[in-house]
Amino acid sequence: MTQVSATFHTTGKVCGRQREVEHLLLRGLQGKGRKAVASLAVNALAAVNRRRERTAPPPSAEQVKILLLHAYGMGGTIRTVYNLAGYLAKDHDVEIVSVLREAEESFFPVPPGVRISFLDDRREPPTGLRRLLARPSRLIPKEEAAYHRFTLYTDLKLARYLRSLRTGVLIATRPGLNLAAAALTPPGVITIGQEHVALQGHAETIQAMIKRRYPKLDALVALTKADLRDYRALLRKKPRRLTRIPNAVPPMDGDRADLSAKTVITVGRMTKIKGFHRLLDAWKLVTEVHPDWNLRIYGAGPQQENLQEQIESLGIGATATLPGSTDDVGSELAKASIFVMSSRHEGFPMTLLEAWGKGLAVVSFNSPHGPKEMITHEHDGLLVKPRTVENLANAIIRVIEDEPYRRHLAANAVRTAETYDLDAVGAQWDALFDELVAPR
Incomplete structure (x- = not known):
């Protein structure tokens, strides 16, 4: 018996067939005759499950x-x-x-x-x-x-x-x-x-x-x-x-945004998939027209250093900042007027729901599934062709310059957020539990 197997075999309160199953599983995990061991482990698990199913x-x-x-x-x-x-x-x-x-x-x-x-x-x-x-x-x-x-x-x-x-x-x-x-x-x-x-x-x-x-x-x-x-x-x-079952809007601190702040905000883990590098390129174009507006990218991650270097190389350090992570997303959103989503892909972005809940105007790449399905273009957000820096910049500039349009998007965003209320979404989980508990 290997040292790992011996240590495993004497650790924890397991016995009988369950110990046999775990021992086979660990041998398979170590890679020793994996296919044969895996087959034995599967058969042993099936036998244990049949016995448990009866009781x-x-x-x-x-x-x-x-x-x-x-x-x-x-x-x-x-x-x-x-x-x-x-x-x-x-x-x-x-x-x-x-x-x-x-x-x-x-x-x-x-x-x-x-x-x-x-x-x-x-x-x-x-x-x-x-x-x-x-x-x-x-x-x-x-x-x-x-x-x-x-x-x-x-x-x-x-x-x-x-x-x-x-x-x-x-x-x-x-x-x-x-x-x-x-x-x-x-x-x-x-x-x-x-x-x-x-x-x-x-x-x-x-x-x-x-x-x-x-x-x-x-x-x-x-x-x-x-x-x-x-x-x-x-x-x-x-x-x-x-x-x-969609995610629900979480409770957030802070008031609703009054849309007077000259601030654009986004929140997310700093990875390539979030597309913050494209947002910074777009922001360079925005600042050439509106140097009095600011961009804040909240979050942390492996791309943070690269993004900071990009800010410096683009010469936009006076208007674009990376404040780091925040445990009070609601308050920070309430200090902004526009929320931007630059992701290459999204499943179901919670930050979009949070921005809607705070009454921000939203500009987003028309990425598959999440934003494309959630946002009604020109109603509660503005959708932009994915990965197009110039189009993203022009969309942000449009929302900056047209205040009535900005307030139109924001007002509808609040109403959309209400459809993702926690009680409404939670009721769907309750119904799923009831269905799964019911006899087959």
Whole structure:
């Protein structure tokens, strides 16, 4: 027996067939005769599941677990999960289960009645089993955007957690976690996969795995109608329920924008997909006409240094700034008049909903799925041909110069935001739970 296997075999309170399954799983994760071991593990899991199915309690939504990558991080998915968890906690026992913990405190306020637990606490250097299993994940596909965050240790912790569940609802929130939940969660647990990124944004290998495994989920929830159509086309065999439930507008501090500030704002993680480099190129053109207006890009990420260098090279440092992250998005939005979305792709952008809720005029690239579906052109926002810097600049200039038009867009934006009210969206989750709990 290898050192890793021996350590695993004597760690934790597992016994009998379950220990056998986990031992086979770990051997497969280590890559030793993976195909043969994987086949044995699948057969063993199937046998355990058949036995559990005979004794599983009736489906219940009393307990709700939401599986998240890093609950104490910042980002749209985390914010929407907190929002949903807070709503569900009124009538359910709700726990957010975070695969990772890398910070002392949550970036966002934790909703009342919601517990948070962690599978892998990384606040200290790895020791013991975590250090021994600090190797690339075998459970999460390499093409998953967050693959580098997972290890053999998180594989083990995640597999054990999923196999420990007996009842309630499990909501997973990204492809890797959805795939793991579909493969490992035992009978008796209602499994729901929630997708925050458009299907077409996933690598082909991920889409192939989705096609094979997602039908094992009880439900799959897409955020947009376009994405729902794509999943219906891909999945020949479908989960029990395939539906669309949008995210809701979260509660925000600050007043509604009065549209007098000469400020354009955007918020997001600083990655290439957000297109902030194109926004800065467009802003250079805007400042040539309106040097008295300012651009603020809130957020952090791997592109932050490059964006700052771009600001300096374009000579727009007097009007374009990167203030960093903020835990009070609402107040910052209320200080602006125009919100710009320059993303190459979006699933269902929460920042767009937040900007609408604060009564901002919106200018956005007409990117697939999210903005294209959410925004009614010339009504509650202005859509621009994707990746066209000059067109983006001209759209911003138009909204700056035409104040009545700016106020027209903003007024309609507020009314659109009301259709994404938390109670209205939450009622759709309530209906989904009722349907999944009902006898087949």
